[in-house]
Amino acid sequence: MAKKSKIAKNEQRIRLVEKYRELRKQLKETIRNPSTSDEDKYDAYAKLRSLPRDANPIRIRNRCQFTGRPRGNYRKFGISRVQFREMALRGEIPGVKKASW
Numbered sequence: 001m002a003k004k005s006k007i008a009k010n011e012q013r014i015r016l017v018e019k020y021r022e023l024r025k026q027l028k029e030t031i032r033n034p035s036t037s038d039e040d041k042y043d044a045y046a047k048l049r050s051l052p053r054d055a056n057p058i059r060i061r062n063r064c065q066f067t068g069r070p071r072g073n074y075r076k077f078g079i080s081r082v083q084f085r086e087m088a089l090r091g092e093i094p095g096v097k098k099a100s101w
Helices: 004-032 038-050 081-090
Strands: none
Touching: 004 038
16 A cells, blocks of 8 residues: 555545646647747746646656556556456456456
């Protein structure tokens, strides 16, 4: 089980990313647009830098829904490899069964 503080911090980052998503998107479009003047681009860069660091979606960590484990996660299921194996053996994941050949 992961530390509760790490799980809470990651959830806080997710909320912060959602809060600033539209603003970041507009600033990025302004920067990428070739018809934008240099001054407007510099202003957009400055505004982008002034946003909180945790507003960047790259800082979100994929964690297991059940244990909060940060490594060995399957994106499709949203759980760690350990939980995946236990749930698959108990038959709790539809369409997944232990391989045997």
